[in-house]
Amino acid sequence: MRAVQFDAYGGIDVLRVGDAPDPEPGPGEALVRVRAAGTNPDDVPIREGMLAELFPRPFPAGQGSDLAGVIEAVGPGVTRMSIGAHVLGFTHRHDAQAELVAVPVHHLVRKPASVSWEVAGALPLVGVTAWAAVHAVQLRPRETVVVSAAAGGVGSLVVQLARRAGARVIGIAGRHHHSWLREHGVTPVEHHGDIAEAVRRAAAGPVHALIDCYGHGYVRMGVEELDVDPGRIDTVVDMVAAHRFGTKNRGQASGAHAHVLDELVQLLSAGELEVPIAAALPVEDVQTAYRVLEEHHTHGKIVLMF
Ligand SMILES: NC(=O)c1ccc[n+]([C@@H]2O[C@H](COP(=O)([O-])OP(=O)(O)OC[C@H]3O[C@@H](n4cnc5c(N)ncnc54)[C@H](OP(=O)(O)O)[C@@H]3O)[C@@H](O)[C@H]2O)c1
Known part of the structure; x- marks a missing residue:
């Protein structure tokens, strides 16, 4: 073969x-x-x-x-x-x-x-990882969650699952991905300049949770600049920052079960996930x-x- x-x-x-x-x-x-x-x-x-x-x-x-x-x-x-x-x-x-x-x-x-x-x-892999990350931060309706690398393989599913949980989603991504994010009900923010300030402006209120799909300082930004409770931050990338700031790092290891995959497949089949x-x-x-x-x-x- x-x-x-x-x-x-x-x-x-x-x-x-x-x-x-x-x-x-x-x-x-x-x-x-x-x-x-x-x-x-x-x-x-x-x-x-x-x-x-x-x-x-x-x-x-x-x-x-x-x-x-x-x-x-x-x-x-x-x-x-x-x-x-x-x-x-x-x-x-x-x-x-x-x-x-x-x-x-x-x-x-x-x-x-x-x-x-x-x-x-x-x-x-991205499906079960996104599912685990969204469950880790326990979103409630109308809460605000920030997602880094929001248009990547994991992030594009995280933002959709977070929207399904009823959250307001702010997605950090390059400008070329912003129209896709808007079409999926996500408020886009660019990943250069003062990102924390841009997120604060987009949130116009408290940020309740953060899901990091990129690393390179987003966990620190969540804790120190956006004042998010470390227990409501999940990173699928940055284990060092998770340990340092006491955040969660749930990814595929927590989500890799057939029942999770099947749940995602049913959403895809119903046209409720892309x-x-x-x-x-x-x-x-x-x-x-x-x-x-x-x-x-x-x-x-x-x-x-x-
Ligand atoms: N822990 C786990 O279980 C697990 C499982 C799967 C993946 N992962 C990890 O998760 C990460 C993401 O995986 P993926 O499959 O989503 O990767 P991917 O599809 O390659 O996506 C990467 C994304 O990063 C974005 N990006 C680039 N520079 C950025 C910046 N400065 N700030 C924010 N976003 C930026 C890119 O978007 P732009 O074009 O907008 O820049 C791109 O969409 C990888 O590190 C992977 O190893 C972990």
Whole structure:
């Protein structure tokens, strides 16, 4: 089968599409023929070897956490899913960007026909992360929440889920994303100049919560400049700041459950949630995908198609 692989830790140029042995589904697993696989910033430090002690990779190594496809076979003991089912989900083995992936069935949910393959392949990691972050700050109707990187893969879902919780949402993003944010009921603020002052002007009252999807000082800004209770700040990026200021840092580890993914899929299917797709590229363009991703100005998701 074809799979995204790399033979040594390094930059984007180590990525290639190569031949790999077909995986076999083990007990409790399904073998999925992948149609779409998401790309995520978290893939980058793993490929670069920054997390080699935590996630040592045998080479050639695979890549990716998100996938959507069709079940081709099931391993012993699987009753919940059957061959031919259209599914989406996540794997913790960093091998989702491949034609065939063996995945525990409790990491998969059914894909309704109304959800496209590229959206299904894009949703899992950012969806469960956004869900966890919004739940962590316990929004109440009419409260004001600030979201950094509000138009990125995680942020674009955070702002929509926060609006669904009834909050007023101020989204920090580059100017080119402001019309999308306004269309989704979000008040946009640019990320240069005196950001805290711009947020205060947009809020015109107290800021009750902050969800940080970017790092680089947004947690400190929330505590010290916007006077947000640290217990109502969640960062999915900046663990050092979370520790220093006593904020939450809930992300995928708290949200990665099939029932969460299924809840998000039902919202997508009902047209009540949108996953913006920046690009859906053939898997052969994997280096282009990560070149764009690593510029860190994407609106929504870049997906690899098989
Ligand atoms: N903890 C977890 O479980 C978890 C899970 C998933 C992701 N993450 C992390 O969450 C972060 C976001 O992931 P993602 O998938 O949303 O990334 P992404 O899609 O690449 O989005 C990055 C966003 O950052 C924005 N940005 C750039 N400079 C900014 C600035 N100075 N201030 C505010 N926003 C700025 C960009 O928007 P503009 O074009 O507007 O600049 C872009 O939309 C990454 O660091 C990722 O590793 C953590």
